[in-house]
Amino acid sequence: MKKNTWVNLGFQVGALVLALLITTLILVAAGAPPLKAYLSILSGAFGSTRNVVAVLITWSPLLLTTAGVLITFAAGLWNIGMEGQMTLGAIFATGMLRLFEHAALPPALIIILGILAGILGGAIWAALAGALKTFGGVNEIFGGLGLNFVATALTIYLVFGPWKRPGVGSMSGTQPFDQALWLPTLPGTELSIWSLVISVLVIALVYLLLRGTHFGLRLKAVGKNSKAAFLMGVPTWQYSMFAFLLCGAFAGLAGGIQVMGIYHRLLPNISNGYGFLGLLVAMLINYQALWAAPIAFLFAALNTGSVQLQIIYKLDSSFAGVLQDLLVLLVLLGEGARQRFIKKN
Amino acid sequence: MELNTLLVGLAGVLAAAAPVLFAVIGETITERAGIINLSLNGTVLLAAMGGFTIAYKTGSVPLGFLAGMLIGAIVALVIAFSSITLKQSQVAVGFVLALACRDLAYFLGVPVLNQSGPRLPGWSIPVLKDIPVIGTLFFKQDLITYLSYLIIFLAWLWIFHTRPGLMLRGIGERPAAAFVRGANVNRMRYIYTIIGGAIAGLAGPAYSLSVKAGWMGTQSGLDGIGWIALSITIFGGWNPLRAAFGAYLFAFLQWLGLVLQSKLPGIPTQVLQVAPFPLMILTLLLVNISDAEWVSRMLAAMPERTRRALMKLLRALRASPPASLGVPFESE
């Protein structure tokens, strides 16, 4: 037992070191001094209060999408449609706000309605993917991907069409909302305490749901062995469908918060890759919700910090992605190698 | 529209379909052996960037194509190694690779971003080009487009009309049965995954050195093509001819979107460009729906003649994957 723990740790550290080694080589190939580049990422993430705030702003939606995919992964599903679900959340929230922008309602109520609309939008989009899978036999990966593209098109259509700014529509999005309808932020920053609190609550909720409830346990049973779960009396397809709905609701919530807390308008590409990133975080933490917060924070820091690379070294900020992807890839490969190693010994 | 404009437009469709075709044919071969290469979207982007960079640096277009194939083969090797040797989930590894290669392409592509570089020159085939209609349509293209026609038929011939191709089908269908007939299943799976990856890798340079020469990063208009190719593979029922039909249909619809653009100014370009995606979902639905339980229940309740007709239709649309797609094989 003891020895195995060391072996496991060895493979994990090995994966990490190898990932760093490869990214270092990539940096060299791109003509950047590796050590300085890493340091500038670090300072870009934590160098100033402003930077830390920027990390927190990224952390919040990432936590939400991670929370969502933890649910679908638990049910044995690959919800690649997160991006689209988030986008639909943003669209619904924007729609709701536009509807009541000039109504004589208290702003707080409109904000709450907006958030609820976001949740609804995400859930509907996820339900579509779920229904395609359950009733149409369309693999959730392809259904989800297709719906992602459709969601993007829908945003662009709205931004350039019915919801375009007075004058001409542009990629910079719809007309910003009245300031009264913004999620309140910390003075002098763009950080909304509300969004932070909600995200942390949601990931805590998912942790509890998967760890401590009958629902979570049954969901896991469906994901790991749906035949046995069925024989034990779990209504299997209903649980899969519900997992989709819940995941979509979280994604929609993230989309709604992007609109109301950060951009205050609908933008093309509002999901910003958070859905895919959430999948990566979930894979890296081996689907253990407990680790979601710190690892999502690390990923958020990488994303924020690598913006510096772009400014200083004229490198593309996709470097953060490269590092994250390679890390997950090597951890997966390391896990395979570990199992082989243990089997051989 | 004048006939000649139409012909030139359609010839453009044939050329524009080449990258999708390579990706689809490569994936079809890989999946025939029972392995899913889900990294396609990343592979194509990285190969496009890599191929253009090499051609730009060396001034040699053929080297650019070679680089694309090599990149495709290497990514495929990682998939094969992780799924066959390390027994990891093909979906997980493929998905991460799809993201990794994409990010890598954007990161490493900065030096050649928006640079003008070499491209594959057009080359009309003598004699054939003078055939009315057909000449303009098919034979006033460039070499890679001709290769794309060829690869459809080569792949089709190989899979359905050669002995090793028969074994390939067997390996994806029922590896244990192929094994008792003397095949080294896992070695063949490695080989076909790598070959399929190399062919899919051609899709990159086919774009960045021919269809739309150059590397424009996120503005290349290439992102997403790999995912489309994956669904066209399903639509194509793992048959190169039907898959080619899907690829051409896709390119045609995109072209149609551009043409309609001028007629419908109210709709932004991007919207028409994604028109194929809902269509893709719809086709996947049609291809798969006959397997759903409620469909058979509904069919059973219908009057005999309607039922017969509907079942016939569904069966024609239906495409069943190689039975062991994604399932690892161990001989003991």
Place this chain on the structure above:
Amino acid sequence: MNVELKDIYKTFGAVRANVAINLTIPAGTIQGILGENGAGKSTLMKILSGFFRADKGQILLEGQPVIIQSPADAIKHGIGMLHQDPLDFPPMRVIDDFILGRKGNLPMGQAEAVQDFKKLAEQFSFSLDPETYVDSLTVGERQQLEILRLIWLGARVLIFDEPTTGISAAQKEKLFAALRLLASQGKAVLFVSHKLEDVEGLCSSVAVLRQGVLVGEAKPPYVTKQLVEMMFGKAISVGARNPCGVEKEIVSLSKLSVEDYRLKVRDVSLTVHCGEVIGLAGMEGSGQGLFLRAVGGMTRTVGGKILIDGRDLTGRSYQTFKAHDVAFLPAARLEEGLVPGLNLTEHFILAEEPKGFFINWEKGRLLAQRRISEFNVRGTPANTVESLSGGNQQRALLALLREQLDLLLLEHPTRGLDIESTIYIWSKLKLRCKQGMSIFFVSSDLEEILQYSDRVMVFFSGKVTPPIEAATLTTEKLGELIGGKGWPTKPGEQVSESTSGKGA
């Protein structure tokens, strides 16, 4: 070709599938390999055909030792095997399946292949259309295709693993004629079966395997009693009955019919009282499994009625059956019964009716702890189920059953378990029967059937005997019935208690 197997050993984990097996098969003969399910017949044949590698031992052809590491090697040496579950390609055309695996030029050479195919088919008087698809063929026709293919590949040693399962009488005649023809051509033929009748009628010598060991060989004229004894071991005493005391009908089946794509079980009528144990005997795939699942609402019935505790549940879902105190324990413990990756505590919580929203882990752990010790499971509540041994998995499955049950359906309750676990598990089951639960169980272990059933139904190719009092049965009689002997040949005639009683 003369074949010799020398001192062959093969183990799978703790299962000793083949132990020190020595066997010689002269060219031009049909060698029978007889044994009950799990005896190790298929394993031995797969070793000869290169599908498995032996742990130890040697294979000699014409007296020369050969190394067979893979099916490719076996084909090279002229050894071909028709697997129990035909290893062909259902979605392909017959001719494609025929060609697949044959060495040759790049083109498939379909024209010549069709010619050869037709010639060979004629030689064996098989009528197969090379252009149809394999999945449209019957099991018998698929076998014929495999036979032609193996001959075409140049096989001189032919292995047939349970070829008579699932084929019609006419096809069987054809098959036997083909096998005799092959032997007369000087090929060595190995015929694996659990059916006494087939082996007796066909083979020039029979080797009997039991639990991985070659227990004996016999030559014609065969003495059925002796073969049965070798197959199943000595007859054993029948266990004591313990009815529950109350006369209450738990299950009542009237003219129940079920079918799947290969089997039809027709018109089974039966009434079962509380505490009764009904053993369903028969070789794998004879219809007993189908029947069992139908009684649990997992397979749709095509006719008749099922009453559980007086309520008509015909055509209802498994969930409804479950709600009416019916439970089912599948044979594939890790595939269908338990959830790998979850631990025992989690299983116990899953099996309970969920109370409230949150799990009370402490209560769950205590429950798991109590049940684990009650059922003697070697493991802790925190152990994942896949880390338990087979016997402990089965105990865990029993421990997971709800307290209140009217009917328990079991598939191979003690398959792969050691004696101690077997006895333990049955003592627990019998205890529950005393409390009023009835049991249906499928088993291929004759002793288990005789020892623990009150009444027995024997299945053979979808045919069913009426329930027979176990007390009037013997292993010999049961073995014969399972092997297809002693069944009525005329429609009206029945296997009845009185005929079976004579054997006792």
